[in-house]
Amino acid sequence: MKKFLLMGCSILIAASVGCTGNQASEEKAAMKTEAKKGVEKVAEKPKCTVEASHIVDADNARKRAASVGGEWRDTAKFIKQAHAAVKAGKCHKAEALAKKALMEGQLGYEQAMSQKELKMPGYFKF
Amino acid sequence: MINETKGKKMNHISTKTIAGLLLLGLSSLVSASPESDAKAFKKYFTDRFPDVPYNDYINGAYTIDKSGRENWEAIEEFPPYEPFIDEGRAMWEKPFKNGKTFKTACFPDGPAIKHKYPMWDKEKKMVMTLPLALNNCLKANGEKPMKYKKGPINNIMAYLAYEARGKKINVVIPKDEPGALAAYEEGKKFYFQRRGQLNFSCASCHMQNAGLKLRSEILSPALGHPSGFPVYRSKWGTVGTLHRRFTGCNKQVRAKAFKAHGPEYRNLEYFLTAMSNGLEWNGPSARK
Numbered sequence: 495m496k497k498f499l500l501m502g503c504s505i506l507i508a509a510s511v512g513c514t515g516n517q518a519s520e521e522k523a524a525m526k527t528e529a530k531k532g533v534e535k536v537a538e539k540p541k542c543t544v545e546a547s548h549i550v551d552a553d554n555a556r557k558r559a560a561s562v563g564g565e566w567r568d569t570a571k572f573i574k575q576a577h578a579a580v581k582a583g584k585c586h587k588a589e590a591l592a593k594k595a596l597m598e599g600q601l602g603y604e605q606a607m608s609q610k611e612l613k614m615p616g617y618f619k620f
Numbered sequence: 621m622i623n624e625t626k627g628k629k630m631n632h633i634s635t636k637t638i639a640g641l642l643l644l645g646l647s648s649l650v651s652a653s654p655e656s657d658a659k660a661f662k663k664y665f666t667d668r669f670p671d672v673p674y675n676d677y678i679n680g681a682y683t684i685d686k687s688g689r690e691n692w693e694a695i696e697e698f699p700p701y702e703p704f705i706d707e708g709r710a711m712w713e714k715p716f717k718n719g720k721t722f723k724t725a726c727f728p729d730g731p732a733i734k735h736k737y738p739m740w741d742k743e744k745k746m747v748m749t750l751p752l753a754l755n756n757c758l759k760a761n762g763e764k765p766m767k768y769k770k771g772p773i774n775n776i777m778a779y780l781a782y783e784a785r786g787k788k789i790n791v792v793i794p795k796d797e798p799g800a801l802a803a804y805e806e807g808k809k810f811y812f813q814r815r816g817q818l819n820f821s822c823a824s825c826h827m828q829n830a831g832l833k834l835r836s837e838i839l840s841p842a843l844g845h846p847s848g849f850p851v852y853r854s855k856w857g858t859v860g861t862l863h864r865r866f867t868g869c870n871k872q873v874r875a876k877a878f879k880a881h882g883p884e885y886r887n888l889e890y891f892l893t894a895m896s897n898g899l900e901w902n903g904p905s906a907r908k
Contacts (some may be wrong), residue, residue: 507630567870570876618660619663
């Protein structure tokens with residue numbers, strides 16, 4: 495599981511770095527054209543397409559945890575904030591939030607599954 | 621074990637008697653569980669706090685918080701929940717649009733009915749809590765149901781708790797209703813399951829760490845927990861229900877809370893209240 499998480503994270507990081515790299519150069523290009531036109535306009539926001547798909551993954555993990563009563567308190571909030579970050583064109587922030595939410599979803603699910611059978615604590619004696 | 625007994629007895633008595641004995645034995649094996657749980661629950665706390673008289677467990681953290689207790693007793697002399705009781709009485713007596721009241725429409729034994737809940741509803745095959753029953757009554761009479769955590773529900777619950785003060789907690793898990801025992805078991809599991817980012821169960825705080833301090837608060841013992849509800853909490857600045865408290869405790873460990881009076885919390889209330897069978901109802905009460 496840990497291995498899986500690590501792998502997932504490094505893929506996520508690679509993807510996000512690659513993606514924001516592109517965005518930066520696209521932004522520059524866009525700004526240049528705008529400048530050429532002589533129009534005073536803010537650069538178009540990056541779309542964060544990859545990040546948006548990671549938010550979907552995170553939300554699915556959250557739903558899976560919820561299906562066994564294992565959802566954590568802030569997971570949905572992180573997802574909401576991640577969506578807002580995408581809207582604002584803040585791809586890095588969106589990615590970080592999606593990653594956090596994904597991990598919480600996965601851990602919440604595992605936690606609930608590990609507690610499926612009732613185990614009475616040792617201090618509770620009959 | 622059971623088979624062995626069966627084998628031995630076979631030699632002496634008729635099979636019919638044995639069948640009867642076995643049935644008895646089995647059902648008491650199954651149904652003994654909530655009772656032996658309650659015994660163990662009580663024993664855990666009476667061993668842990670040998671100086672605390674059993675009947676005192678209806679007072680939340682003040683059962684064991686000696687320094688907070690004095691302050692609390694002073695507050696209880698001019699109880700901050702009193703206006704809520706009065707409001708609740710008015711709600712109880714005020715006729716619905718159809719002319720009926722809570723009493724004439726749904727609760728002929730009222731207003732002292734709080735001690736009958738939570739109960740197993742044989743028709744609906746589920747645990748029925750008092751707030752849910754009140755809302756069902758409102759809906760059946762064309763009235764708007766109340767919100768479960770804040771607002772008028774606290775008034776009427778304060779009044780109904782007041783009217784049932786001194787009655788014994790006596791949750792019944794009917795033996796002829798397998799669903800009731802299953803609901804109880806679900807509630808019990810919920811109580812001991814670790815959840816949230818902090819990975820705590822209810823029992824981690826209110827059994828294992830009862831009496832210890834968490835930030836500025838002494839963790840109250842679980843025994844007697846539902847007795848004083850609804851409670852006026854200074855932090856809330858108002859009276860709040862048991863399920864609001866459940867919500868707060870779930871969120872504290874960074875778990876998502878469940879729906880008030882949904883199946884999880886209803887079953888939890890069923891288990892938790894059954895653990896306090898024999899103690900008195902003592903709501904409403906004040907908390908810091």
